Amino acid sequence: MRRKEANSHKRRRMSNRNLSDKYFYVGEHETVTGIRLTQYNETTIHTREIKTTDTFNKLVDTNYMNWFQVSGLTDAEAITRIVQDFGLHNLDAKDILTPQHVVKIEEYESRLLIILNSCYYDANTEIRTEHISILVAGDTVITFTESSNPVFEATYKALESNMLSIRKKGSGLLLAFLLNTIIANIVESVTKVEEMLEDIEETLLDIKNSQENMGSLIQQRRHEYMIIRKNSQPLKEQFSKLLRSENGIISSDILPVYNDLADQLSFIIQSSESCREIISSLVDLYISNNDLRMNAIMKRLTIVSTLFIPLTFLVGVWGMNFKFMPELDWRYGYIIAWSIMVICGVITWLYMKKKDWY
Template identity: 35%
Template sequence: MEISEPQNQPTLMDLYVFGEDFLEKYLIKDTKEIEPFLHQERKFWLNISGLEDLSLLEEIRVLFDIHILAMEDIKNNHQRPKLEEFEHLILVVSKMIYTKDHITELEVEQVSLVFGKNFVISFQETPFDIFDQIRARLENPKGKMRKMGTDYFTYTLLDAIVDQYYTILEMVGEKIEELEDQIISQNKNIKLSDIYLQRKSLLEVKRNVWPTREMISAWRKSESPLLKRKTVPFINDLYEHSVEIIENLEIQRESITTLVEIFISNISLKQNEVMKTLTIIATIFIPLTFIAGVYGMNFDYMPELSWKYGYISIWILFLGTTLSMVVYFKRKHWF
């Protein structure tokens, strides 16, 4: 799988206000439309797609009193996954890895999550995301997302991102098995670059999942009042998922190493077959060359040169020698 970064997109905002017995959706065009919800006790999720409108991001920062350094981390899409705690909110920076329409190119996108007492804000680089399942779960009035706090909602968003790592690993694993079958069947179209492309995909997942595990570990140890005790078991479960992904990565990495060894061994076997064929041909021609060399010398007295059947005899000797060596090599199972 190839790896690419998402292209810049215009900024879009959608708002979900929810509780145990209600769910409201809004398409936000101006930050002034958000202000009324800040003075209510109702929980809401603001999803912002596209980070190019710096003036809009500054308005969001002022509106929610986000620390200026936190906003810099949000706008800088080359951050490592991490967690930062502030007085009235928590910033979670993560990396979302996905593919579009099952193509072979990996998309790596930074997703920043900010949550406070009654709000969750997600900042994405592009409108495309993997949160459709989150939106579907919000439709269920009996689900935990409606009943629990913003810390649990943030957990569900991060859980969707981590679960996507499983999907990527599964896709890479299937590709590795396919390459292994093709190599064993000696498919001539397989190249070493095909194997290293899968290795590159695994390295991209590993580069992001390791700091993600550290970030989740810091979150579950957090003493912030924004993290409720009943949410901690879910955070612990998310941590276990990250550990499991790392273990799967090591298994996949060993599979890649084995695949490279099989590929190189296969090439060596092919080269050995070619060398054996050339050696057999050279061995057959050595005595023929010797005989031809002897009778190609310009001596005055060589009885066979004036013999009536000399030419035919030489050809009989050539053919007899060749057939004898072919039969010998065949019995030795050299070919």
Template identity: 30%
Template sequence: MQKGTKQSAKEPGLPPGTLSFVGHRRAETVRIQVVDYDGETADTFQLEQVDDCSNLAGRRANGWIHVSGLHRVDIVERLGRCFQVPPLILEDILNTGHRPKADIWEKGVFVVAKFFAMEPEEETLQMEQVSFILGGNFLISFQESDRPIFKPVRKRLATPGSRLRRCGVDYLLYCLIDLVVDHYFVVVETVGDRIEDLEEALFHGEGEDLLDPIHRIRRQCLFLRKAVVPLRDAVGILRREEGPLGSREIQPYLKDLQDHVFQVLDTLENQREMGTALLDVYLSSMSNRMNEVMKVLTIIATIFIPITFIAGVYGMNFQYMPELKWPWAYPAVWLIMIVVAVLMLLFFRKKRWI
């Protein structure tokens, strides 16, 4: 069973733009980490008070503000006011069951994506929502938990002379989304290995307890596909040349990102078909096994039909039955029964029924 797929429902009838957290609390406290960087320096610090975010707006240096934990609606609302984010976008950020998408408004870009990780021991799929708000020289990222999923990007950003230092926040947005997509490759590779193991177990006759794993694999492919298909459309929106990410510098990277999303989607389609094929093979193997059992039972019952007939004839207690007085009648009846059974087995073997 996939974890993190069921969300608490939002109260119906609320006005549009009403901020309400929809989801499960995945972090003990809300942490806000800020990275100010340019071509030469990169300063990282924790934002202790959300009121201090007003000092972040209007800086000349590029800024990356990462929020871990979404259960504090007041913090998200305060950040939205500091950076002039529309309430409808903040509402989508707090709704952790939102589908991936990309919206472009007059002051920036809003992107929603789903991050997936596979737990190898439990074979469960972990999912959480990540959201990004791109402004002029700042990028705000929101994450449900405090899992360090963006740690590789932080290391690259801390490396002097890296491309992340030299480029703007639009390239940082690309790197973060690309990291999310890279995790898709890890997950689909794990799912593919699991499908191969199930296929090998099926063809080796170990199919008694494989229905639940096969069903789990098919559901995992379905959840992944539901996240990748809208992400493909979102990347297509980001690639529009009239949008904020339409510069020539970032376009090749977005095209490469789109190719990766298409590759993940094609792999998922193949794996979903393989999962369906595995289910068909499993059901066919179970049906064949049942047919084998029924064939054995039918052969046994067919052999015993004439033997039961002979036993029934001599079980009739008529007074005048000459065989009852013969001294060799009992072994003769047994011999006849055995001969009949052997002849029927030879007949079945000749017909290749057994």
């Protein structure tokens, strides 16, 4: 465990910002790099594990569509070789190995490189992010993920069921399914944040509800919203490059699929803007509720103080040490004093109630 923590800390101190012949994975995942190759055509589909030491472009079979799934980026040397085997620069490998890299869609003559980040909620309702890269080169698609999470399980099931005749199409439709999986996760995340914000709003609108930990909950939802916005806004801005692509990867017959993905991204942006407005309103409402609770407390304290003002006056008068005080010699002076104080208290209380001061 200590060795893993030390390795993770060491990677966080690394930086791929400088030009170099060799780059490293600078994320926090410890997943050992594994590669699965799925090859399919109209009639068949088969999957197998391959070694990181293989020459990857030689594994490509032109009779099939080839989908390499690379899970885990710790083997930076293997990642770099994959990129170079398919005709890209080692600077592209740097982008894949850097989770903090900005979202981008880079179009080459016959290749396409997409760098993005996805997010999703795990079983503990904690938001997780995943740095994902997709390389398209002819009839080959390569996906890079930081962890071994089954990010593209839905895409594999679509291949098995031949959804939308995906096996008859080229890499463009496979890419669309991959992007749809990523975008669908972001849609679910932003929808969940919106629902949780609405729950907080319902709690805050009823002042009688417990307001405990509401401030920290709002701050947590704000943090999750910022993650979603950080991942979706740049992707929306870059996505237009795919719609204008002229390298033949995205054919005109599957363009409606990409238009639908663009619509989903627009929905994410609109929902995130809605979340931003709700968060701003919740902060104001939370502060207002705190002020109302403080005012209520001060009102109670004021009422108690007001009730005791005449009583304090009477006690002060009878507590003076004058030698001649006729009340001291009265047989029923003590009872009369208590009666006067009770009557004064009741009259004061009835007066405040009539004025609707509480």
